[in-house]
Amino acid sequence: MTDINGVTNTPFDVVKPALDILDTSFGKIFERLDLPPDIQNGALQAYREFKINGPEDAQLWLCCAIYSELQQARMKEMLSRAVAARAKRKNSGDQQQEYWSKSSQCNSWNMSLSHLLRCFNIGINVFLQKMKHWNMLAHHSDTFKKRIENLQRRLSIDKLLLRHYKNVFQQLYLKPDASKEEDLLEYQAIYEFGWLLFLVVRNELPEYAVTNLITSFQLLVCTLELVYVNALEVHQSKIINREFPGIPKDWTEENFDILSLHGYCAIDKIGALIPDLPVSGVVVVRNSFFRKTIMMFFSEQRLVGNHTHMRELIKDGLLEVNLTSLNRNYATFVADINEMDERLFLKFEPQTNPKEKEVAKDAPLKELNSKLWMIEGHKFCEAQRMNLYQLLTHGNGLPPTLPTHIRDAIDKDDANSLTNIQNTLRDMALKFGTAAETTAHLSDEEAKRRFGLSSAIYYKLLDSIIKAELQRKPGLKITKLLVQRTFNATLIACCLELVLHICGQKTLEFPWVLECYQIEAFEFQKIIELVVRHHNGLLSQALIRHLQSVETECLATHIWRRDSQLWQLDKLPHYRNLQDTTESEDKENVPKCVNITHKSVIICMRKFYLLASQRLHDLCKPLGLLGNPMDFSHMWHIVEYSVTAHGSELLRQRHLDQLIICAIYMYGCMAGLRLTFTQILQVYRRQPYMRRSVYREVPMEGAPCDIIAFYNQVYIPLMTFYSQLLKCRLRVRALLQPNQKPAMEHTHRQISPNHNFYLMSETVPVMCDQTCNCTTLIAEATENALSGKKRSYSFNKSSPQHYQPKRPNILRRSTANQ
Template sequence: MSSEAQEVGAEVVASADEDPEKLSAKYENLCRDINLDKNTEDTAFKMYQKVTNNFSLEGNEKHWMACAIYTASRQSQTPTVSKQDTVMGSCLSLNNLLRSCRMSIYDFKTKIKQWCSMANMSEEFRKQIDNMERKFSITLTLFKNYRTIFERVFSCPPNEKKHNKYSALHSKCSYIKLDDICWRLFLCVKNQKPSATVDLVTSFNLMMCCIDLIYANVLAENRTDLINPDFPGVPEFSEAKPRDHCILSHFCDMADEAKVMKNTVFKKIIQAFFEAKTIYGNEETMLGLLSTENFERNHKSLNISYEQYVLMAGEFDERILAAYHMDANEHTNLNDQALRPPVTPLTRQQDLPAMSDRNFEPVAHATSNVKHLSAKFTTQPTDFVMQAGDEVIHKMLEMIGKMKQRFTTEFPIRSEAENRFKLAMSVYFSLLHHILLAEKNNKPNIDLKKNLSHDMFNNTLMACCVELVLAAYNTELKFPWVLDCFGINAFEFHKIIEIVVRHGTHEGRLTRELVKHLNSIEETCLERLAWLRTSPVWGMIADVETLPTSAEVNNDRSAGALQIFLRKVYLLGWLRIQKLCAELNLKDKMPDKIWTIFEHSIRVKTELMKDRHLDQIIMCAIYIYIRVTKMQDPKFSDIMRSYRNQRQAVNSVYREVLIKDNDGKPEYKDIIYFYNYNYVPEMTTWSIENLNKNLDRSDLLLSPHPIERQSQPKRLTSGLYVSQMSKNEFQPSPNDDVYSFHCSPAKDLQKMNEKVRGGKRLLNFNEDSPREMSYHLKQLKTVRDDRDTECK
């Protein structure tokens, strides 16, 4: 590293030394406490030592040991009783591990992700962690709904103490036992077919099917004392047809979809339980589950079945939720970002629909999103679109058919894939109609046939509609799954998002959450996915000598695809620089100077972005400015700490940065290493020449930063829109009354008088001397005087 590079380099934080004997004793005691097998114990400790040699681990040592033990246990295999097969994992109870380490579920979910990055775990294992976290978040959300619904349907008899643990000793089904078996039934049902619970709406419907089944069994046993008399769904009791009573329509906004699930997926799972002797009763009617002879063994059997699943899957034991009090506030320490309202992106906030007055409730909002997308459902092009001609429409429908085939093949639930794609197709035809209609209004001579012949436009629009449906159902298939499914690159996909937001919002089909989701995935494309080495953007960059500045792309009215892309990237970079600088208390001209560094790195040193993240370049730009200007603070660790508070922050951004790619074998290290060995050699000379504090830089011209565009018409309510008035739009008529607000007539008159008084007097006005008359006026006066004399 050159002397200049050393001057602006970042210090590497050294890891603290631990007493090996003390550490080993702690680890061994933990392993004995959870009865861990020897192979897993040795593998986990080697992994722990390797990570501690490379990283400084903050916090409780046992928490990081727990991460190592869990990771190692999921990599091992355990033989079955027959010795012929094996199961993944060492059958370690995750809840017991956390209990022994005194580690909360929230802490585990936070640290296991950091551990995966530091231990360089496989992408498959990381997906398992993400799925486990998401499943628990969905179950936690559903449990809150379950509590409310269960207490609306059932009630504790007056002679029974609601939370008396001794009441569970009686063989008769009590209120507390009914609650217990109902929740365990749902846990077993959803784990019987995990692919059936990939989204929140489907999981909620499945839970309602379980409550509905228990409700029918309570009626069949004539236990009306357990049913809430205030529940509006209570029927007139009939011993002949207790199973015919259905409560789904009372709680499911999409009751038809729930009833379809009840008669298909749910029915098959319950029948499989009967065949496997997981539950006992009348297999044909699915009744008798709560009878005196079946209740206890059903309760015990469901518990055993669920315990076996948890040990094999290595997941959280979700029965612990029932141990918490029913106050929703007590669950906040368990929840995370998985099912909270989506964060508001920095870009295009002006396009968001008006905020709802209701508090965010995941199930209700997911159902609302699906309902909005389902409005005006159609599976055929509109008459206006059909004007493009049979040949174009046939080609378009053929394209949709191919995409449908790929989607149904990749989607986890084959039975649900058809319905999901039908809804996406309905949204596609609706958006296509409004997009083409708007183009026709702007350009009356437009050729619809030509517009519909663009394959990439149709592919990306259809893919975007599929993404909207997946987001509405809150599915686990997160972006960019849809790009992988249809083979679309992020650079092409990002172009359609702004069009969909504009027309979908104006139509009222996209809720605020869905618009935020689309804006977020557009930012994902701009910050990372479009910069992958396989992206077509690199071919476009190679065709130009130097990339244009922000000012150039903003002033270019005939901008091409690359210029529009850079315009969005520049704006996103500037907004994030502002936020991060405000967090670091960097004020005055500092953000503008950091922006100038950032823009130079994008324009001239574009290769720094290849397979990397925009935020990595922003953090490096901030720190090189700090070093060049010889500021004492903030340190790089302060920048990373402030970055973690940003809405888009992800740990992998500063923990895993590409250093080099050796024949398809990428090498990753932390961002400080990247800054010292990749960023500094490229940016040091220019930064010192332009920003050195010791040099006279009065002639330095800072690059102008981007400015957000004006907002589109914003939909407040049905049929009511607010839009910003353009400068040339207001043309007052002299016959109309004009009202001016926030203006003072007295002040205006005063300004006019001052203007008149301050003007230059070109003529010498002398009031004492008579004014000299022009020649023509003199002649006119002579004629008039002569006529007056004649008249006299």
């Protein structure tokens, strides 16, 4: 396959895996792992070299073989990068030589060890023991063996660290009662945030220092102190332990000055909670490595808050923002270097008394046993238990029928609305039973229990949503909501998706529920926002994150299916037009080119553009394309133009990521960057939202093709005009004086001088359009350059993502991102 420059640039070979000799269970495992052919075939070849006895040992050996192949592929690529870097320094004047290794072909070695073990249902300790035998049989190098030893040592250190983390945390904070749901959720979120921040900070250490016990304890205390002082900024917070000696003396007073916490330090008091740990060493680490790392996180937007004093990480709703950001960053890291996901060690325990722990452990199943929707015969893991526990013990529990006060509020003349709800539930239950039996071989009884639990969640959420709507519009007749079949069907389907996720049925994973009921993704993503906004503590953080990931998947691909109602628009709107529409109070002022008649369409498209900007940034950063803000601005406008001008041809039945990948490559060609599809796809594979079908199976007229064929045959012919205009603008930029930077209008407003958190404006860069005279622009720029005049060219971006400052230069742990 060749690109538009005639260069052979195939990042992968479409090879069907050799599964003919494997049994059904192995085939399902490979399907879940989604391994590329080279890794899969290499693992199978190594696996066949040993005589395996017994199915359990066979799975263990195969798991070791796959992990071995992943590690070897990683080490080979790291070596090829080192060789390429040396060659680049040696032949820096040769502009034609391609230093990126074509032989790597975008190897899929970036997979977390936790995901691999989960697919095989193998514990980490069993795996490590078997891996030692595998290393001896396969005669692996000492470097490889050392990695397994370090992994085992790190596992032991993590268990020790986590024990001390829980002990210190319980002395700093007070666990609220189960009745105080908001406080309990805050307590859980801070508990998770502290451990996650520690993991992310520790990963910035050089590899030899990660398994150093003293260093790890010092960083743990630094992290606990930082989170604790930030938690104190939530004045009069009920989860703060007022008996802890490290609390400021006047913190409990109403006139306490929050700004006094900017210089407050509790290192001595918190460090004293860990026996035999010298506090002086903690202070040294805090003032050097820890501070530099946190400041780097602020500059890279991994953390949002007051970067000057390292404060305001928790208050004003920023805790959830920072928690989401760190989770995304950590997920990328563990996949990037095949690490163990150490977040799995962090199991929130709602009770501290051992007897109470045992009661809490059995509570979900005991509660379920008393309900008709008991999912018998299903083995729940700890996370599933906690999800069920929160669902079943919330408030007065889940109602078996529609709440009485809703029935009483319905007018007698509108009694048919109740019948409509019952008919909708009955029809959807029958359809689920039939489809689940075909797809997942669920028995009729199992399907009834799952749908029964879904119905109970539906009644609970419907009650919450109606209450919220009545508060917003006191005169609203609730029958208007109950008679909407689309609303009720999507809400029921959303509740069923939660139940299927809890049960962990692989064959029934999203978007199966959409296909089962033929629900449009555009409608489904609307109901997700309602559920997340009005669940009132019913759903656990894990379930909320699942719904958010489902919403993201809908925005990225499912809302662009062939029959989506978005294609009924005359033209997909620009991001700027959405901003104008949102801020306009007069509907007559909506720009005619937007042609938006429904508020939900505006909200959906704004979410879509925010997602597009975030994912474009995620790919540009590792590729080194954020050094000049104008580069990101141009790539953003390529993406936006491909959506608004050619969305029907480029986005229908396809994925947002495909347009982003093509936009980056096209800009690289136009700007003369030595950027290949292989490089872009290697970065894409490291993203937690990566899907191999995005670049291997792009829908075309006829059979699917790879991303390069799509780029050459579909993308470029449609984007040729815009690419020429982009070339024109880049030539104008090149004619500016070397030290002259194009003036940029203010595109984002900083909330306060102490924050690195911005609100984006709706201004759009002045780009060439169809009336642009490229020759005139170039001639004018040349004349100005020769005469010394300065012409201000605006390159602002309407993208919701702002430019990221350069990171401080500190000693970092070597990863494949470098």
